[in-house]
Amino acid sequence: MHHEVIPEPATSELTSQLADLVDANQILFHQGILDAFGHVSVRADYDSEKFLLARNLAPALVGESDIQEFNLDGETADSRAVYLERFIHAEIYRARPEVMAVVHSHSPVVVPFSVVDVPLRPVMHMAGFLPQATPVFEIRETLGTGSDLLIRDARSGKALADVLGSDSVALMRGHGAVTAAGSLQAAVYQAVYTEINARTQADALRLGTCTYLTGEERKATAATMATQMGRAWNMWRTQARARNSSPAAG
16 A cells, blocks of 8 residues: 655655665665664755654665654654654754754664763764764653653653754663764764774773874864765665665565
């Protein structure tokens, strides 16, 4: 059965956004950032009070017909199952008008930094977007000690958005991470390199004292890499599409 999930008339811009969001899901799966869980969204080009997010589905299985439209209250006219944590996206978009894309992941090397007293910090030039010390959202401060750690409502979504503040990345204690950016390509890049930086930092700390980027280095490297993200996106997209079209993938 076909579902009309986007009520606005189809346009070339919308078609492009849908295709890019599908690619983002596939890229993040093939890069090991998302598995059966996690999600990525993009603010709708045609309405800044709306965002696009897949229905409740494993990212690797997402196609254009699986994309739903939400308002900033996390509501959709689509009757299919939705992600429980859509409020992560809704409240970040509400708080940050400049943000155009959000990724929520459970990156396995990032999660440990959410439960220890060693902050995730930028150690490599590809990760200058990271805060000097990445903030950690403690859900107990909002929902007490008996929650399932999920962002199930606007209240906890707002609390997470407050901890993120103006930063690009925040960790979620015992849960994962969220990254927000001014474009879908940038959000995907940040999600990938948050994981790579975490792995590099953990490896370095096992060897000895770690040297971190200065504030000036963070700004300089972030500015340089902002001009190069398309190269990574094009490679990752090509790889993901090739894997999906291979006989083994079928």
